[in-house]
Amino acid sequence: YGGVRGRELIAPSYSIEKKRKGDLCMSPTPNLVAEPERRQTKKASTAAVLSFLFMGLGQIYNRQYIKGILYALVEIYVIVFLTNPIVNGLWGLITLGEQAQVRRRGRVVIEGDHSIFLMIEGLIIVIVLVIFLLFYIYNIRDAYKTGKLHETGEKVNSFIESLKKSWEYGYAYILLTPAAIFTLFLSVLPLTFGILIAFTNFSSPNHLPPKNLVDWVGFQNFIDLFRLQAWSKTFYGIATWNIIWAILATFTTFFVGMFFALIINHNKVRLKRMWRTIFILPWAVPQFISILVFRNIFNGQFGPLNQYLSTLGIDPIPWLSDPFWAKVALVTINIWLGFPFWMALIAGVLTNIDKELYEAAEVDGASTFQKFRSITFPLLMYYTSPLLIMSFAGNINNFNVIYLFTQGGPADGKYTYAGSTDLLISWIYKLTLNHSQFYMASVLSILIFIVVAVFSIWNFRQTKAFKEEEVM
Secondary structure (H helix, E strand, O other): OOOOOOOOOOOOOEEEEEOOOOOEEEEEOOOOOHHHHHHHHOHHHHHHHHHHHOOOHHHHHOOOHHHHHHHHHHHHHHHHHOHHHHHHHHHHHHHOOOOOOEEEOOEEEEOOOOHHHHHHHHHHHHHHHHHHHHHHHHHHHHHHHHHHHHHHOOOOOOHHHHHHHHHHHOHHHHHHHHHHHHHHHHHHHHHHHHHHHOOEOOEOOOEOOOOOOOOEOOOHHHHHHHHOHHHHHHHHHHHHHHHHHHHHHHHHHHHHHHHHHHHHHOOOOOOHHHHHHHHHHHHHOOHHHHHHHHHHHOOOOOOHHHHHHHHOOOOOOOOOOOHHHHHHHHHHHHHHHHHHHHHHHHHHHHHOOOHHHHHHHHHOOOOHHHHHHHHHHHHHHHHHHHHHHHHHHHHHOOHHHHHHHOOOOOEOOOOOOOEOOOOHHHHHHHHHHHOOOHHHHHHHHHHHHHHHHHHHHHHHHHOHHHHHHHHO
16 A cells, blocks of 8 residues: 555555554655745745845845845944934924024024924935835845745846846836936925925024024914914905916916917918917017016006007006006906917917818808807817816916016005915915015915815816826
């Protein structure tokens, strides 16, 4: 039964053992290969655990000695040279300093902690820790994958082969990594810093470093913006005008541009290129120059527009000193600055509409207005609706026109640090540079981002172009 030679038994192997009484019996014996295989299947998890305990140990366990030593040197460097900066950076980010500056007789006796510097240093440390954590996770993953190769009996690459493979398959990632690191420190760091300021009391005169410390206040600034009358009246008034401005600035330029594009595209109009070139000039001239020219034209005292009105027997209009007329002037000059873009864009769309659609509509007896309503306008909206959404979002933050033309004026006694024509973005500018109310400027920036992002995403998803692209 167990002594037959030359045969392979499918059932578990058995051995015939002689008992002390002399009788024979069948008893199972342990599989001699089972224990090594069990140890082999644990190689990947063992390597991962070792790399988790200390970087590089898993690689050394997998007999990748050079790679393991390099990983270990990275962790040793972090422990030896970066432990104190990490501890100090996290302490500064959490506390924002504990010792205020002390002055005696006009001299600084104790320099004290600079809360803003401590916050920035803490953010840098957090970014470094995130990068190190990702590297640490990659070290564990690498040890686990190499252990899996040992378990399956596959070939494990040497250090040189691993470098060649990384260069061959990770060439794009190697080139992208420096740019990603620069993005972290030049984009993510300032954005995060600006967001964190909203949760502090960083403002003049009582919480302005280095003389005073800055403290964390949580969501109190957001509550104050909506509850304190000094802030809420200004916020609601400016936000209302901001929405009205964005709607008027977007749709007036769009429809004026569409009107000129339709006129130029008409069959009876000759020299189409000349007309397009003439009407594109306002967009080609730098906006800064055009706005300053318009500021002189609309000047209430010596502006040529009021002088022409006087010659016609019309009383001069206070374009820059009356809130209503200042807003009318802003919308007017924005039309001049913005319609050429839409005219050029819509003219391009009109040339690509199939003429057979109009011919079929004429056969059915459709009028010019009916062809525009049923063919031209729907196709124009299909192609331009994403750009309309982007234009609306841009006009919410249209700082140049407002600040260069009216500088937010005329003044309004009900507003705090703002004028009648200020937008939220220009109010933020004044709060930051003119009045050092950094915390409230940061709160407003966050609110603008949330509103614009939600509005843009929702509207993009409602457009036909987006829905058809999603289906494809």
